[in-house]
Amino acid sequence: xxxxxxxxxxxxxxxxxxxxxxxxxxxxxxxxxxxxxxxxxxxxxxxxxxxxxxxxxxxxxxxxxxxxxxxxxxxxxxxxxxxxxxxxxxxxxxxxxxxxxxxxxxxxxxxxxxxxxxxxxxxxxxxxxxxxxxxxxxxxxxxxxxxxxxxxxxxxxxxxxxxxxxxxxxxxxxxxxxxxxxxxxxxxxxxxxxxxxxxxxxxxxxxxxxxxxxxxxxxxxxxxxxxxxxxxxxxxxxxxxxxxxxxxxxxxxxxxxxxxxxxxxxxxxxxxxxxxxxxxxxxxxxxxxxxxxxxxxxxxxxxxxxxxxxxxxxxxxxxxxxxxxxxxxxxxxxxxxxxxxxxxxxxxxxxxxxxxxxxxxxxxxxxxxxxxxxxxxxxxxxxxxxxxxxxxxxxxxxxxxxxxxxxxxxxxxxxxxxxxxxxxxxxxxxxxxxxxxxxxxxxxxxxxxxxxxxx
Numbered sequence: 001x002x003x004x005x006x007x008x009x010x011x012x013x014x015x016x017x018x019x020x021x022x023x024x025x026x027x028x029x030x031x032x033x034x035x036x037x038x039x040x041x042x043x044x045x046x047x048x049x050x051x052x053x054x055x056x057x058x059x060x061x062x063x064x065x066x067x068x069x070x071x072x073x074x075x076x077x078x079x080x081x082x083x084x085x086x087x088x089x090x091x092x093x094x095x096x097x098x099x100x101x102x103x104x105x106x107x108x109x110x111x112x113x114x115x116x117x118x119x120x121x122x123x124x125x126x127x128x129x130x131x132x133x134x135x136x137x138x139x140x141x142x143x144x145x146x147x148x149x150x151x152x153x154x155x156x157x158x159x160x161x162x163x164x165x166x167x168x169x170x171x172x173x174x175x176x177x178x179x180x181x182x183x184x185x186x187x188x189x190x191x192x193x194x195x196x197x198x199x200x201x202x203x204x205x206x207x208x209x210x211x212x213x214x215x216x217x218x219x220x221x222x223x224x225x226x227x228x229x230x231x232x233x234x235x236x237x238x239x240x241x242x243x244x245x246x247x248x249x250x251x252x253x254x255x256x257x258x259x260x261x262x263x264x265x266x267x268x269x270x271x272x273x274x275x276x277x278x279x280x281x282x283x284x285x286x287x288x289x290x291x292x293x294x295x296x297x298x299x300x301x302x303x304x305x306x307x308x309x310x311x312x313x314x315x316x317x318x319x320x321x322x323x324x325x326x327x328x329x330x331x332x333x334x335x336x337x338x339x340x341x342x343x344x345x346x347x348x349x350x351x352x353x354x355x356x357x358x359x360x361x362x363x364x365x366x367x368x369x370x371x372x373x374x375x376x377x378x379x380x381x382x383x384x385x386x387x388x389x390x391x392x393x394x395x396x397x398x399x400x401x402x403x404x405x406x407x408x409x410x411x412x413x414x415x416x417x418x419x420x421x422x423x424x425x426x427x428x429x430x431x432x433x434x435x436x437x438x439x440x441x442x443x444x445x446x447x448x449x450x451x452x453x454x455x
Contacts, residue, residue: 062416078127107185257395
């Protein structure tokens with residue numbers, strides 16, 4: 001018979017987590033933690049939706065618009081680097097809670113922005129919270145995910161990100177014309193109400209406790225999860241088979257990202273994040289402004305098309321959730337990047353610049369890119385071990401923020417000089433880089449345990 005010390009060892013902690021079936025508790029956790037990611041996406045699109053109003057009211061130039069968009073991502077880059085390490089030291093749930101407070105406060109303060117400089121400053125502060133929240137949430141969800149359906153589990157959590165885009169678009173199309181641009185930032189402060197629910201429902205990650213050598217706390221957290229999954233013993237859990245567990249009492253550092261095992265993974269991953277989000281956030285943040293200033297559509301029609309683009313992205317993500325465990329991230333990324341590059345190139349080859357081809361080809365390429373952005377969260381969580389998952393996710397999402405800073409500024413520079421053709425040419429080239437990185441540098445993770453993928 002297995003003694004308590006063995007049952008609480010690092011290897012058995014991982015095995016006990018992996019044998020748990022998907023349950024009502026897992027669904028609730030995905031919804032609550034996913035709600036924080038929901039507001040990350042909501043915030044990303046909210047600034048794009050108020051820009052058609054603010055650009056006229058504050059007489060903003062293309063470069064000023066690009067800087068305002070970029071300011072939030074500067075903060076997110078800082079937050080990703082800072083809180084990736086914080087999540088390894090104080091835990092996933094405490095880090096998520098702290099970052100929620102930061103970005104909720106900044107969103108509320110943005111609603112009272114009297115001028116351009118104030119709004120830029122609040123975007124930076126809010127970005128710090130948003131940039132730190134994502135890696136910690138991703139680490140937590142990946143560490144409690146059932147192994148058989150890890151892809152669908154993590155992506156169904158990340159589905160809340162796509163839902164945030166749709167919700168922001170709906171809000172923008174309805175409340176901005178009726179209640180003013182400030183209203184969307186007030187809505188963005190609501191995640192503060194999640195804090196009591198988060199702390200009550202979500203025990204700290206047992207894998208994180210085990211990786212810190214805190215086995216008693218790991219065992220206690222896991223007993224709480226097992227109790228909820230088994231409904232206090234009403235549902236019988238399968239037997240536990242011993243496995244290799246996370247490395248104990250070993251602090252990780254940024255240098256380990258470049259150790260022989262992880263160097264190639266890390267560099268390739270950063271390229272994937274930068275390429276994906278250059279296109280996704282470039283399109284997301286500039287689409288309403290392009291439609292209004294280049295194609296001269298009225299505000300309501302512009303916001304409706306932004307809603308359509310978000311809805312199409314959501315549909316693409318639903319397909320990704322359904323198929324990613326069958327296809328695997330590597331093959332999915334190769335196909336999506338290749339398709340996006342081809343669609344952007346086809347629009348350039350047509351050369352007429354009319355609205356309908358722009359919407360059909362541009363939005364199709366956007367949807368393919370969005371599915372990659374969705375799958376990146378799964379792939380990033382899989383290729384690093386528990387001791388460095390927060391740091392790995394934080395530094396990877398830093399390149400998301402770098403791309404998100406550069407994309408609006410590059411578009412702001414290119415648009416008055418080379419038009420939409422110049423912008424789409426850059427999008428095609430960046431998508432081609434993503435295709436090559438996927439083809440050459442990605443590893444296969446389909447169906448493998450986390451401890452087997454990342455020693």
